[in-house]
Amino acid sequence: MKKKIGLLLCVLVLALGLTACGSEKETLTYDEATLEQYTDTVLQSFEQMTDTDFESLKEASDLELGITLMNSGLPVESDNFITMMEAWQAATSEYGELEDYSDYEVEATDKDVTLTTKANFENKDADIVFVFDEKLNIESMTVDIHYTMGQILEKAGLNTLLGMGTVFAVLIFISLLISSFKFIPAIEAKFKKQKTEAKPAAAPKTPVVSTPAAPATAANDGELIAVIAAAIAASEGTTTDGFIVRSIKRRTTNKWN
Numbered sequence: 001m002k003k004k005i006g007l008l009l010c011v012l013v014l015a016l017g018l019t020a021c022g023s024e025k026e027t028l029t030y031d032e033a034t035l036e037q038y039t040d041t042v043l044q045s046f047e048q049m050t051d052t053d054f055e056s057l058k059e060a061s062d063l064e065l066g067i068t069l070m071n072s073g074l075p076v077e078s079d080n081f082i083t084m085m086e087a088w089q090a091a092t093s094e095y096g097e098l099e100d101y102s103d104y105e106v107e108a109t110d111k112d113v114t115l116t117t118k119a120n121f122e123n124k125d126a127d128i129v130f131v132f133d134e135k136l137n138i139e140s141m142t143v144d145i146h147y148t149m150g151q152i153l154e155k156a157g158l159n160t161l162l163g164m165g166t167v168f169a170v171l172i173f174i175s176l177l178i179s180s181f182k183f184i185p186a187i188e189a190k191f192k193k194q195k196t197e198a199k200p201a202a203a204p205k206t207p208v209v210s211t212p213a214a215p216a217t218a219a220n221d222g223e224l225i226a227v228i229a230a231a232i233a234a235s236e237g238t239t240t241d242g243f244i245v246r247s248i249k250r251r252t253t254n255k256w257n
Contacts, residue, residue: 027108030136036104038074039115039130046088047098054085076138084141091143096122
């Protein structure tokens with residue numbers, strides 16, 4: 001039983017050892033002195049440069065800036081160098097000139113190498129961090145300011161107030177917008193009324209006057225006289241030559257006497 005337990009423990013130890021070996025990754029091979037020389041060159045150059053020098057380098061073409069960096073011996077791309085200059089200008093404009101900095105702390109991985117130095121500016125202390133890529137070219141430079149606990153709490157409080165103020169402002173705006181919905185029907189009715197009043201009044205209809213029937217024409221009276229004369233002649237047994245019908249008078253009633 002003891003042998004089995006011992007064998008099991010040995011297997012576990014070997015398994016843990018293999019796992020630890022498998023998790024280890026090889027770091028980049030680098031020359032620390034060379035990397036420190038690059039960073040010293042950058043910091044010393046930035047300290048000696050004026051705002052005019054920075055602006056001249058920013059306005060230079062990629063070819064001109066690339067040639068300048070090549071002559072300086074710095075392994076850095078033009079875009080990365082401009083970003084580093086901007087970070088340096090932002091730090092010095094807010095925290096003053098660089099007074100001194102300490103030795104570098106180096107940390108390497110399988111993808112990059114990081115050099116960190118503690119720097120003292122006129123108004124603040126900070127960490128200046130240089131990052132080198134796989135080809136050991138300078139990839140970036142950042143200035144990380146050291147804040148006290150009071151300053152951190154102050155910034156956190158300001159951020160909280162700003163966030164809450166923004167939220168309350170948006171809520172107030174939404175409430176005002178919703179409360180104004182009750183005025184929309186009145187405004188819509190007012191526009192409709194104005195549109196109705198702007199329409200031209202319809203022209204009055206012309207009354208249709210009925211025209212009385214025209215009196216019988218002379219031709220109709222002649223035909224009627226001829227018919228009556230023929231009827232009288234037939235009843236008397238004579239001809240129409242024996243009398244002349246000069247006029248016809250209509251009776252007011254249809255009764256015969």
